[in-house]
Amino acid sequence: MLDVVWFKRDLRVADHAALAAARAPVLPLYIVEPEYWRGDDASPRQWHFLRAALEDLRAQLAALGLPLVVRRGDAVALLARLHAERGIRALHSHEETGNLWTYGRDRAVARFCREAGLPWHEHPQFGVVRRLGSRDGWARRWAGFMGTPVQAPPRGLSAPEVIEGAIPEQPFDWNPEDGLVEAQPAGRAAALDLLESFLAGRGADYRRGMSSPVSAPTACSRLSPHLALGSLSMREVVQRVERAGRDIAALPPSQRPLPVGAVQSLASRLHWHCHFIQKLESEPELERRAAHPAAEAARRPTAPDDPLLLAWAEGRTGYPFLDACMRSLIATGWINFRMRAMLMSFASHHLGLDWAASGAHLARLFVDYEPGIHWPQVQMQSGATGINTPRLYNPVKQGLDQDPEAVFIARWVPEVAHLPAGLRHMPWRLEIPPAAYPAPVVELSAALQAARERISRIRAAAGFEAEARRVFQKHGSRQRRFAQDDPMGERARIARREEKARRQMTLDV
Ligand SMILES: Cc1cc2nc3c(=O)[nH]c(=O)nc-3n(C[C@H](O)[C@H](O)[C@H](O)COP(=O)(O)OP(=O)(O)OC[C@H]3O[C@@H](n4cnc5c(N)ncnc54)[C@H](O)[C@@H]3O)c2cc1C
Known part of the structure; x- marks a missing residue:
């Protein structure tokens, strides 16, 4: 029997509630789902970025002595096979607010887990509330979640003997040249660099520079693809930004690497991130x-x-x-x-x-x-x-x-x-x-x-x-x-x- 940690759009090991909750032996799994990639909102350029982030996640897991098992196919069929072959004790993942396709897939996975009698623990990773009754008090709940401690990567977890599987070049047969754009680099180190460079002064002109396509590529944080795939956790970003805001406000104005207002504007947008996602969570x-x-x-x-x-x-x-x-x-x-x-x-x-x-x-x-x-x-x-x-x-x-x-x-x-x-x-x-x-x-x-x-x-x-x-x-x-x-x-x-x-x-x- 083993615990499966199903990575979806949470491609990191730090502040990862699902990984922290799993008990050894644990099998970290990523499922490449061709049907998702056939959807009319999915594209090769998103895949290329994701693929690089998966390579990065594999390296992060390797540093913990864990594999990243990659399989291609239908999530329910793959989980059912894994359960039949190895016995899944519990399935852990983050709570995903995706598109209608992933919503339908999650309902099918939930049905499978119920019928197989296996617990699926879905852990929130944003300030988004599942089955929210009322929007009143939402901002307080958001702040409460963001204020809880960031979790360190778990140590001492072991994995079963398993073939990791290559990360495919493409999820199904499309022209591999498609979607090769001059996109920003993927992965956690690149994401952390962006956050730190913004707070060290790159964001000084954020408020003015964000409006023009000439200045915005450098004035904005550029964290969006990393937040979309979870290379950074929203909580660690919020806490880092709030800490930087306090530290900068304590400096004399002439020594501030960027105005306090720029940090506050970024903090507001981190709040909007979850405010908007809550809308789709509440009404897919x-x-x-x-x-x-x-x-x-x-x-x-x-x-x-x-x-x-x-x-x-x-x-x-x-x-x-x-x-x-x-x-x-x-x-x-x-x-x-x-x-x-x-x-x-x-x-x-x-x-x-x-x-x-x-x-x-x-x-x-x-x-x-x-x-x-x-x-x-x-x-x-x-x-x-x-x-x-x-x-x-x-x-x-x-x-x-x-x-x-x-x-x-x-x-x-x-x-x-x-x-x-x-x-x-x-x-x-x-x-x-x-x-x-x-x-x-x-x-x-x-x-x-x-x-x-x-x-x-x-x-x-x-x-x-x-x-x-x-x-x-x-x-x-x-x-x-x-x-x-x-x-x-x-x-x-x-x-x-x-x-x-x-x-x-x-x-x-
Ligand atoms: C039609 C339309 C579609 C959009 N689609 C997406 C999308 O698919 N993915 C996406 O991440 N953003 C989307 N945005 C919001 C916004 O344009 C991007 O988040 C932002 O440009 C990303 O660049 P950045 O990370 O440098 O942003 P920054 O200005 O540095 O902001 C930091 C983070 O705050 C969040 N954020 C910023 N602005 C908004 C906003 N207005 N609403 C909600 N969250 C925000 C994002 O997570 C962003 O990464 C969309 C906006 C519009 C008008």
Whole structure:
């Protein structure tokens, strides 16, 4: 008999509750599941990053004298075979908030464990609460979890004699060249380096630099793919950031490696991480269904070969800054928050595309794909939640604000690089625009008008406000300090935001 530690998106040995709870002999297992990788939100670039993180986990386990057993196939079938051959005393894993596919797989594993009479211990790794009754008091519970001690890697565990198995080159037959992007390095040492370099001063310009795709790649922490795969635990990151915040605040301002505000901003985002994942944990169907019923009723499916979807997805909408963001994301697997929001908002509002199609495309492009952040953000930027003021980002205004010299455009849209900076933002203003670059696929003011009318129709639906209150009760943040959700009734704040959004909507281009 043995304990199985099933690694999923928790690829580390430090602060690993499942490993710490297991009793010897213990078999650390990773299952490569081809069916997961056939999903329309999974992609080769995510696999390449994961593969490198698995190699790293294997080395971490080896330092503890343990193997990483890797098998490919269906989780229930593999666990059943292992149980029949060796006898599983207990199965340990983290509590995963994944996509609908992993949710279904976990239900099947739970059924198997129940029928086989074997206990499956799922250990929380985020401040996300399973079977949460009410959002009231959630932030307190989050802080409570993050404040508990970080667990050291367990010593003295032994493993049975077993063939480890190679980590496959690919989960099923796809072109191995696919998905080779200039992504950041995977693994725990790389993740720790990022955290420490940010706190040692790289994050000094975080608050200002996070908005522009020119400065964000170095100004932001870049922890996202590591948090998505668990190379670091959220608790160790939160504790390290809070400690750094206290230490930095104790220094005279002239000696601070970065402003206290930068550390606080990072800390807020670590909180948002779990706040968003909680939404999908509480309502997994948000991957497919709009949070607000009126937004769901207004949806029209987008065909995979829709010309507007293809133009947006390939970075040839005719809006150079938007296309530059998409092309940079295609090449690197990462882009900053503001540009993610702009890409999504443009697809849903200006192009009128269904968020499921454009959201899946972005998911595949993100090396840091985290379903629990992704789908609620996709809905939020598409006006599908009913509790967030829809933001209609003007891609020209964003370009002028975030890339005033048009250097980012010149790098990613070479078709317009020879033009003076001002015209790189708006090549259609030339008498003879560059032949190699498309004309805008939609006219901005007409597209905005149509988007505003769609939003108004949704908001005028019978019972809209009552449903919005229900959505807020279930998912809304109760903490103003961290809030990205607008409780209905906070009129002044909503009005201020709407005024700002209106200004973004109405820039005369
Ligand atoms: C449409 C859309 C889709 C997104 N999809 C993902 C996704 O699949 N995976 C993902 O990790 N993030 C996603 N985000 C949130 C955000 O853009 C990224 O977390 C961030 O850009 C990652 O870079 P970073 O690690 O340098 O972030 P930092 O700014 O350094 O923040 C540190 C960490 O805080 C968390 N965080 C930061 N911003 C947010 C936010 N707005 N909401 C929730 N958590 C946040 C992330 O875990 C991030 O790694 C999405 C945002 C939008 C608008």
